[in-house]
Amino acid sequence: MEQTSSKAPNFVPVILAGGSGTRFWPRSRKATAKQILALDGERTMIQQTVDRLALTTERKNIWVITNSVLAEKIGAQLPDVPVGHILCEPAARNTAPACGLAAFLMERDEPDTVIGIFPSDHVVKDAGRFAAALRAGIAVAAAGDNIVVMGVPPTRPETGYGYIEQGDVAMPAPGLLLPVRHVHRFTEKPDKPTAIEFVATGRYSWNSGIFLWTARTLANALREHVPQVAVKLTEIAQSYGTPEFEEVFARLYPECENISIDYAVLEPRSGKGEQSSGIYCIPAEFGWNDLGSWAALHEHQRSIAAPGCDQHGNVVDGQGVIALNSKGNYVYAKERTVALVGVNDLVVVETEDALLVTTREHSQDVGKVVKALQELGRKELI
Incomplete structure (x- = not known):
């Protein structure tokens, strides 16, 4: 050098x-x-x-x-x-x-x-x-x-x-x-x-x-x-x-x-x-x-003990989320109440015009939804 x-x-x-x-x-x-x-x-x-x-x-x-x-x-x-x-x-x-x-x-x-x-x-x-x-x-x-x-x-x-x-x-x-x-x-x-x-x-x-x-x-x-x-x-x-x-x-x-x-x-x-x-x-x-997926965001939020994390591994961004007998989920919901009952490792993301439900394991595949919307001509959603 x-x-x-x-x-x-x-x-x-x-x-x-x-x-x-x-x-x-x-x-x-x-x-x-x-x-x-x-x-x-x-x-x-x-x-x-x-x-x-x-x-x-x-x-x-x-x-x-x-x-x-x-x-x-x-x-x-x-x-x-x-x-x-x-x-x-x-x-x-x-x-x-x-x-x-x-x-x-x-x-x-x-x-x-x-x-x-x-x-x-x-x-x-x-x-x-x-x-x-x-x-x-x-x-x-x-x-x-x-x-x-x-x-x-x-x-x-x-x-x-x-x-x-x-x-x-x-x-x-x-x-x-x-x-x-x-x-x-x-x-x-x-x-x-x-x-x-x-x-x-x-x-x-x-x-x-x-x-x-x-x-x-x-x-x-x-x-x-x-x-x-x-x-x-x-x-x-x-x-x-x-x-x-x-x-x-x-x-x-x-x-x-x-x-x-x-x-x-x-x-x-x-x-x-x-x-x-x-x-x-x-x-x-x-x-x-690198926050490359919803699962990565869940992992990051847990690692820094961010607000919205609970003792069951759930991470919540929103005020109206109820989690009963549910573990390891990520939920983003600002407008509606979301209730989880007996489910684990889900990703639920709610916006004004769309709702995503997947698992943390498959969150890397969310980009495929955008491709599908493009093929359907749903430009207003992408």
């Missing part, structure tokens, strides 16, 4: 906020996506993300990449983020073009800027430990041609997450009593037997989707691995700040390959071998949860 000057690196967080969060239907819709909902308190998911990042940088340094449907509401929720830092993708093109857009924009003026990529809809129990891990990651990313990923210690053989196989200890984490390890490889969403094997080895972490790198490092990686995307993003970045930007952005961005940053950069680069890839993993030991 190369050494640089002692000057503190410039840090720019980039929040990816373009998703629709279909697994949180019926609360989450296109115009009220998961990231702008307050799922676990008074602050919305994206507001909580900005609050955490504000421990390491000023809010005016934060950028958000979203879509035209959500931009106005996000701007209203984040008044301290400059309007010019909220970019609307003309088309959804997965995470590689979104991350790359930030890299090429920053590379124009300050190529040594450390860019952090953050999902907009995750929760963290310990913001202080998050900030400490983030500062450590920024230092590693700034020290050379390095890529840093936050790896979450797995608690179960989850098949909905990507996995990071960690190799040898590379160095102590700056400011942390934790090691920074080389990354051996990335594996996307394994099947259950493979996930069980991964967890049993003790060498694997969940991929949190939080990455750190300098603008130069990411831009060069995209030039190497997805050169056609890099060419288009370069032209878009060059037009930023000019009257032609919106036209160039709208014309070229939809032509970018629809590919995740994992497939575009991380997997091919980790294939070089852990000692030469320059990819490092910092343990994300700060109580991370």
